[in-house]
Amino acid sequence: MRGKIDTILFDLDGTLYAKGKPIKSAVNVIETLRKEKVKLAFITNTDGWTVEHIHKRLIDMGFNIALEEVFTPVAAVKQFFADNKDKSCYLLVTDEVFESLKGLKLNDINPDYVVVGDFSDKTNYEEINKVFRFIMNGSEILALSKANYYFQDNGININTGAFVGMFEKACEKEAVLLGKPSKEFFNLALNRLGSKAESTIVVGDDITVDITGAKAVNAISVLVTTGHYNEEIVKSFKEKPDYIIEDITHLPSLLMEE
Ligand SMILES: [Mg+2]
Known part of the structure; x- marks a missing residue:
């Protein structure tokens, strides 16, 4: 699907890292995607920390992520009033x-x-x-x-x-x-990137938040079985992710598949 994808929205906790440490070689996954020139954003509902604080934690874990790529409810407020x-x-x-x-x-x-x-x-x-x-x-x-x-x-x-x-x-x-899983939040994240939902993948560990949000805007949804993943909830939940992968390290190969 590489040809039609130009944007990936990542959940943070449980997807990129867990308990303060990167999940396997998640740091390398970001590097691989950088080479593919995919637009990236890192979206979180955390409203207790500033964007700068969240960004610093990611940098300290070794992730190559720009401050502007971190998208929180506060960043969504900024984008909302930039659009209005x-x-x-x-x-x-x-x-x-x-x-x-x-x-x-x-x-x-x-x-x-x-x-x-x-x-x-x-x-x-x-x-x-x-x-x-x-x-x-x-x-x-x-x-x-x-x-x-x-x-x-x-x-x-x-x-x-x-x-x-x-x-x-x-x-x-x-x-x-203005937070996950709201449609408005995901649309504001896409507006900031200048991206369209149909060419965007949303990847996360929480079906009720990440996958529901992806479905609300009609983006492609990828559930990882790390972090909050719970097989029983996923089985009984009304929304079904488009793809389920074991962890984030499987994302590049999924992206490159036909
Ligand atoms: Mg999560």
Whole structure:
């Protein structure tokens, strides 16, 4: 399929690396694909780290990846407003993310969109109520995550999705998710690359996130049986990946097949 493929979107955790280490010779896989001149992007739902932080981790693991190739929900927000230049927003995010979104058209009165991400460093009733009023007044919601909780060394923690759900319920409005598996997220990643879904492969370890997203935009989906892969879930899941490979090192030969 090499002839019709010009782009590959990679999941990170469980696909390129697991437990902080590259999966087998995943580093060489990227090098091989570079020689083939395929456009690459590395897409992740991680919204707690900046793109720079994620990029540095990949570099430290030995991957030859450019900063601009890392695509996160925050990068998707940038792309969304690059595609919708006249639209304004209010950002309910951490100071760090706020800094990295400099240049957007901010609006503190009647924004077209409210962006809801991790805002744990400024959670207070006034801030929440302000955003609630914006949405009741017509603002659309862009969510950086719909995950309700996450685990850390300190135990289970409430996550961005729970707050997004609160706004959705209170305002009877559905948020657009700028993360996997949403169609909008994958389309924004493709827009940034100037690529089309039909000439793109999405490769990941999670059928519910990576494969569902690939199917939503009609890209070619490749499931790897590393990381989160679970045979039972894959068997019973409604979506079927186009290809299943043992791990990422089998991707170049799949690409070169007729
Ligand atoms: Mg994964």
